[in-house]
Amino acid sequence: MTTLIVNEEVMDEVRADPLLSVENFAVEFATGHGWSRVVDDVSFSVRAGETMGLVGESGSGKSVTAMSIMRLIPTPPGRIAAGRILFEGQDLLALDEPQMRKVRGNHIAMIFQEPLTALNPAFTIGDQLVEAIRAHRKVTRKQAGDRAAELLDLVGIPGARQRLRDYPHRFSGGMLQRAMIAGALACSPKLLIADEPTTALDVTVQAQILTLLRGLQQEFNMAMLFISHDLGVVADICDRVAVMYAGQIVESATVYELFERPLHPYTEGLLLAMPQHGKPTDRLVPIPGVVPEAASVADRCRFETRCRYAADECRAAPVPLTSYGPRATRCVRSKDLVLGGTS
Amino acid sequence: MPIQYIVKRLISLLPVLLIVSIGIFGLTYLIPGDAAVTLAGESASPERIEAIRTELGLNEAPLVQYWTWLSGVLHGDLGTSLYMHVPVTTELLRRFPVTISLAIGALVVTIVGGLAGGIAAALRRGTWVDRLVQGGASVGIAMPSFWIALILIVVFAVNLGWFPAIGYTSISESPTGWLQSITMPSVALGAAGAAVVARQLRGSLIDVMNMDYVRTAKARGLSPRRIVAKHALKNAVMPILTLLGVQVAYLLGGTVIVEQIFGIPGVGKYIYDSVFTLDLPVVQGAVLVIALLVVLINFLVDISYGFVNPKLRQE
Ligand SMILES: Nc1ncnc2c1ncn2[C@@H]1O[C@H](COP(=O)(O)OP(=O)(O)O)[C@@H](O)[C@H]1O
Ligand code: SF4
Ligand SMILES: [Mg+2]
Numbered sequence: 255m256t257t258l259i260v261n262e263e264v265m266d267e268v269r270a271d272p273l274l275s276v277e278n279f280a281v282e283f284a285t286g287h288g289w290s291r292v293v294d295d296v297s298f299s300v301r302a303g304e305t306m307g308l309v310g311e312s313g314s315g316k317s318v319t320a321m322s323i324m325r326l327i328p329t330p331p332g333r334i335a336a337g338r339i340l341f342e343g344q345d346l347l348a349l350d351e352p353q354m355r356k357v358r359g360n361h362i363a364m365i366f367q368e369p370l371t372a373l374n375p376a377f378t379i380g381d382q383l384v385e386a387i388r389a390h391r392k393v394t395r396k397q398a399g400d401r402a403a404e405l406l407d408l409v410g411i412p413g414a415r416q417r418l419r420d421y422p423h424r425f426s427g428g429m430l431q432r433a434m435i436a437g438a439l440a441c442s443p444k445l446l447i448a449d450e451p452t453t454a455l456d457v458t459v460q461a462q463i464l465t466l467l468r469g470l471q472q473e474f475n476m477a478m479l480f481i482s483h484d485l486g487v488v489a490d491i492c493d494r495v496a497v498m499y500a501g502q503i504v505e506s507a508t509v510y511e512l513f514e515r516p517l518h519p520y521t522e523g524l525l526l527a528m529p530q531h532g533k534p535t536d537r538l539v540p541i542p543g544v545v546p547e548a549a550s551v552a553d554r555c556r557f558e559t560r561c562r563y564a565a566d567e568c569r570a571a572p573v574p575l576t577s578y579g580p581r582a583t584r585c586v587r588s589k590d591l592v593l594g595g596t597s
Numbered sequence: 598m599p600i601q602y603i604v605k606r607l608i609s610l611l612p613v614l615l616i617v618s619i620g621i622f623g624l625t626y627l628i629p630g631d632a633a634v635t636l637a638g639e640s641a642s643p644e645r646i647e648a649i650r651t652e653l654g655l656n657e658a659p660l661v662q663y664w665t666w667l668s669g670v671l672h673g674d675l676g677t678s679l680y681m682h683v684p685v686t687t688e689l690l691r692r693f694p695v696t697i698s699l700a701i702g703a704l705v706v707t708i709v710g711g712l713a714g715g716i717a718a719a720l721r722r723g724t725w726v727d728r729l730v731q732g733g734a735s736v737g738i739a740m741p742s743f744w745i746a747l748i749l750i751v752v753f754a755v756n757l758g759w760f761p762a763i764g765y766t767s768i769s770e771s772p773t774g775w776l777q778s779i780t781m782p783s784v785a786l787g788a789a790g791a792a793v794v795a796r797q798l799r800g801s802l803i804d805v806m807n808m809d810y811v812r813t814a815k816a817r818g819l820s821p822r823r824i825v826a827k828h829a830l831k832n833a834v835m836p837i838l839t840l841l842g843v844q845v846a847y848l849l850g851g852t853v854i855v856e857q858i859f860g861i862p863g864v865g866k867y868i869y870d871s872v873f874t875l876d877l878p879v880v881q882g883a884v885l886v887i888a889l890l891v892v893l894i895n896f897l898v899d900i901s902y903g904f905v906n907p908k909l910r911q912e
Contacts, residue, residue: 326815359817371809376831376905386817437817 272299279337307492360390363438367450369430380418386440405436428459500556501548517583522593676878685882696863706787711794719802737792746785763860790844801833842898
């Protein structure tokens with residue numbers, strides 16, 4: 255049994271009012287045989303100016319969680335089954351559609367995975383930027399046009415003013431993602447949700463976009479919820495991270511602590527599977543199997559089907575998320591397992 | 598829009614025009630037996646037969662005949678009616694505005710009905726609105742225009758007396774009279790097009806509403822009205838434009854029946870009457886005008902397609 259050291263300074267920060275606080279949140283989708291809960295008991299928070307990572311394999315519920323914060327889950331077939339989403343203390347789930355529209359793009363902005371299809375092919379980049387600005391700001395077309403040029407320049411597109419007149423098909427994937435970021439910054443949001451913003455880009459462009467996001471995030475002291483399936487990318491850009499598995503958060507910690515010493519076997523598995531500088535690729539150990547459907551493992555530890563530490567107690571009941579100071583994990587054996595980090 | 602784009606489209610029309618002219622000229626050769634004898638009708642005098650032979654130049658070699666006919670056409674001379682003895686061009690010029698006003702009326706019915714039905718059905722997908730539009734569209738497509746015309750006449754002219762059953766008032770005579778005389782024919786002629794457009798638009802609008810850029814627009818806090826009217830519609834309308842070109846061709850063909858039913862003295866009725874009297878120059882001239890109109894409209898559709906789709910325009 256190892257002791258978990260609780261850093262009191264970090265605890266104070268945790269207790270400070272977060273910008274966004276998702277509490278015991280659940281989403282269900284209608285299926286042929288009733289409601290399927292694809293996001294279950296998800297709680298995490300993002301503080302002003304911080305970058306929070308949400309990581310997990312494909313299908314673990316990251317995008318559904320992100321879209322729920324924006325209240326953009328199609329209902330039907332979806333429905334929000336439980337929980338609260340507090341943004342600056344206001345429960346977004348209690349807002350009506352017109353009120354919610356004043357939040358979207360204004361206080362909370364979002365960028366997506368696939369830049370090539372994210373902008374309308376029938377309108378110019380400038381038109382779509384001006385529109386994003388004028389959606390929430392009472393400015394003239396001319397003023398919005400100037401601001402649009404400023405924004406494109408800010409995200410590192412050369413010859414910004416000329417490029418405003420271009421249609422999206424003239425832009426490369428990386429430039430389109432920059433243009434999307436410009437659109438997201440249009441109304442100086444307090445929170446930017448980035449759902450796998452670099453996944454569709456090749457490695458060098460990916461690094462450029464990450465650098466850009468990091469820079470902008472610091473320059474504007476904007477909070478960011480950064481979603482990725484890639485723990486390496488998350489390590490690069492995030493302060494804290496929550497690991498999602500089969501619709502639940504299984505571990506959350508600062509990036510440093512998570513890498514130093516994971517508390518959940520799934521996190522350990524992700525770390526072992528992660529390519530790293532100086533680590534021979536034949537040392538990579540993929541997690542065996544695939545993410546099960548959340549509903550099929552709802553009565554026990556959801557990772558049990560793939561966990562190498564699985565024991566009888568893991569199958570007995572669903573595992574609650576347990577806090578250890580600023581960290582939390584969802585593993586019944588967390589106290590007696592000593593898992594390997596990257597150090 | 599770059600001039601080159603328009604010029605390129607224009608040049609691509611030349612072969613089409615050539616084929617159209619050959620086809621229309623070739624109508625002469627579809628007449629069985631000695632064309633002059635057939636066209637002159639029963640119990641015609643030999644002088645009359647000879648006059649027709651000379652009028653149509655039937656003694657010449659086919660290529661010479663074609664050339665003579667074509668140069669006449671290019672000079673605006675479409676020959677003279679074999680029965681009315683009026684120059685076809687004169688008569689067509691008189692009737693053309695009538696048919697155009699009917700065609701525009703029908704096009705308005707097609708576009709307005711199609712847009713309204715398609716948008717309503719797509720946005721209210723799965724509700725009674727959707728089912729109503731889809732049911733209406735099926736009926737509109739299945740029912741021939743003369744059927745719709747007869748139902749309209751029975752209901753709105755005979756029973757309700759809102760519109761005159763037949764006849765045409767020109768817009769210069771009385772604008773309201775014109776509107777009244779053109780309403781039912783326009784609906785009869787445009788209903789099928791409206792049905793086709795509504796059905797197609799519903800489908801493409803549903804597809805477009807699932808696109809990533811619509812999600813982006815929502816995430817930026819745009820209103821549903823703006824998302825539909827601007828982002829979705831411009832993209833959903835692209836496949837409809839091509840369809841509209843085809844619909845206009847159908848619609849112009851449909852004027853032959855609809856003008857006959859409603860007694861509208863347009864080009865369609867001119868064709869209808871002349872076919873039964875085998876008045877060849879009239880049929881040729883009128884069909885040529887309609888064909889040119891179809892070509893012109895498809896050209897305009899092409900151009901507008903380039904206008905809506907920036908990719909076509911910029912490359
Ligand atoms: N519109 C939808 N209808 C039904 N199921 C959905 C829908 N969207 C997402 N899901 C389900 O929710 C689960 C989580 O999906 P998602 O949040 O996209 O995963 P991630 O972003 O982590 O890859 C998946 O099993 C997926 O099938
Ligand atoms: S609860 Fe058991 S099965 Fe689940 S992660 Fe912990 S050790 Fe593995
Ligand atoms: Mg996703």
